[in-house]
Each structure stands twice: as structure tokens, then as C-alpha cells.
Amino acid sequence: QVQLVESGGRLVQAGGSLRLSCAASGRTFSNYAMGWFRQAPGKERECVAATTRSGGSTYYADSVKGRFTISRDNAKNTVYLQMNSLKPEDTAVYYCAARPRPGLQPRSTEYPYWGQGTQVTVSS
DSSP states (O other), X not given: OOEEEEEOOXXXXXXXXXXXXXXXXXXXXXXXXXXXXXXXXXXXXXXEEEEOSSSOOEEEXXXXXXXXXXXXXXXXXXXXXXXXXXXXXXXXXXXXXXXXSSSOOOOGGGOOEEOOOEEEEEEO
């Protein structure tokens, strides 16, 4: 299986930017489609972005389109989430997840491997 470790979360002011990283180990990273999810207190976990094994196709939730960008570097076994124009409603724990299948997938139940999460807090 693959192990995932997120980093990059912190407190940032509204309008600011952050880049989250998720480092993978254990298996061939390019065999996994990847997703970024977030969960705010009292809310369900939602997919904010996903990408295919090659990184050639991406999915974004409507709430982050035009502000967030998912990318991956298979040579570095890392997937990124660039977050710009952050809003207080982006505050959540952000998780990366991996699935050993092709294609884009926004459903959390389709991902068997998860990181521990990184906290993003956006102040107004």
C-alpha cells in the first residue's frame, strides 16, 4: 500500500495563498489517482480537487474553481494543492488520498489510502 503525509497547512489571512504538499511512499506513485479533500467542523468531507495518474486531467469543486490548482510530480512522489485567494470558508483540515485506479473520482469512499491531514485556517 501507499503511505501519505501532508504538509503546508497553517494560519493565513483572507486573500492569501498556501501550497499544500502530499508526499507518498511505499508503492509506485504513478499507479495512483490522487485527490485532495477537506473537512470543516460539523461538515461532511468533500473533494476539492482530484487528478489522474498522469496528472493530465483534473477535477475541481465549484467552490474552489479558479482559485485552487492540483498538480503532481511523479518523479518526486508528490501531489500539490496550490490555494489562492483564500476565504474564511476554506478553513478545514485538508487530506490527500490515493486510489489505485485510473480516472477522476470525487467520491471519498473510492479512496482507500489517506494521509493524516493538515490544518488550514483562514482568518478574516
